[in-house]
Amino acid sequence: MANEVQTRSGSCPTHGTVDATRTLPGPSFPFVVYAVRRLIATRRPYRCPTCGAAVTTI
Numbered sequence: 001m002a003n004e005v006q007t008r009s010g011s012c013p014t015h016g017t018v019d020a021t022r023t024l025p026g027p028s029f030p031f032v033v034y035a036v037r038r039l040i041a042t043r044r045p046y047r048c049p050t051c052g053a054a055v056t057t058i
């Protein structure tokens with residue numbers, strides 16, 4: 001299953017304003033596992049595509 005990539009403008013401490021990304025897991029079976037994995041993923045910060053540092057999003 002394809003993962004979902006979310007993109008958002010954020011501020012990297014090193015690179016300034018970047019298009020930060022994070023990946024959410026795609027649908028999988030059983031659904032409960034998918035729901036938990038996705039919930040965890042949505043609580044992770046967005047990351048700078050260049051250095052991988054957590055960025056500050058607005």
Ligand SMILES: [Zn+2]
Pocket residue numbers: 012013014015016018048049050051052053
């Ligand atoms: Zn960076």
